[in-house]
Amino acid sequence: MIFRRRDKPALAERLRALVWPRGGWGRGIRYVWARMTRLPDPPHRIARGIWAGVFASFTPLFGAHLGLAAVLAWVLRGNVIAALLATLVGNPLTFPLIAVASIQLGHMILGNAVDAPPTADILFVFGQAGAEFWANVRAMVTSEPTQWGRLYSFYHWYFLPYLVGGLAPGLFLATAGYLVSLPMITAFRDLRDRRRRERAELKRARPVPLPGQSQTPPV
Structure with missing residues (x-):
């Protein structure tokens, strides 16, 4: 198939890429930011x-974060592509922290005196x-029987x-992301537009060569 890698990466390499992508997370973050600033929408819709x-990434709806982010962006009249890109806040490095902290805080709010389970247990339980x-x-x-008992326990705990x-x-981090990204995207676009205007003015200011005249100045 066109554009498919000739050498298929090994399983260990694919698993490593989930935790540490090629080029590092810094390169990935810069790429996502560049994509967001170039989206054809006003800054407030992108924000x-x-x-x-970001908010969708803090829900336990694993496998549905993209769909939830798209729906929320549509309801808020935001940019759907920006919402899909922002779900990368939830990644293999941050999900363990988000899951453990959220479950522990949730038990405290619900009044359950339960310690947060290990990260490995959370991943296994959600998968099961x-x-x-x-x-x-x-x-x-x-004709198979249904068994909802263990799912009820999963829902409760x-x-x-x-x-x-x-x-x-x-809510806190999503709002922080909105408040930080809005002025940054606005400033980036203003800077880009100003540079475009400056280049256009320099181009117009260049003298137009007469017919038969060389465009390069004499040495």
Whole structure:
């Protein structure tokens, strides 16, 4: 297939790229920022999209962050592409911190005297719950029995605390992202427009050579 790599990367390399992409996270962040500043929308719409993407990353809806960010951006009349790019706030480096902190805070708000589970347990439980959910959905149209008991326990001890505990930091960081990105994008675009005007003025100020006259000045 066109543009496919000839040498398929090994599994270890693909897993490493999830945690530390080629070129580092700094290069990825600069690339995402460049994409956002070049989106064909006013700065306030892009900033609203960033708000939606950051907030969606603090919800326990793993696998649906992109869809939730797009819906929130549409409701807020923000830029959907900016929202999708902003969901990169939730990545393999930040998800463990977000999950543990949100679940612990959620249990505190709900009044449950429970310590935050290890990160490995959270990933395993969410993966197992997703598999059991779709197994029960398939069982509804087949002769297999449905089993919702373990999913109820998952909802009570993991999903609900995560949902409740992620609201406050999600709202705070999403609003901070909006307040920081709006003036930065505005200033970047003003600087870019000013440079374009300066280049256009310099181009107009250059003397137009007469027919047969060399365009390069004599040495």
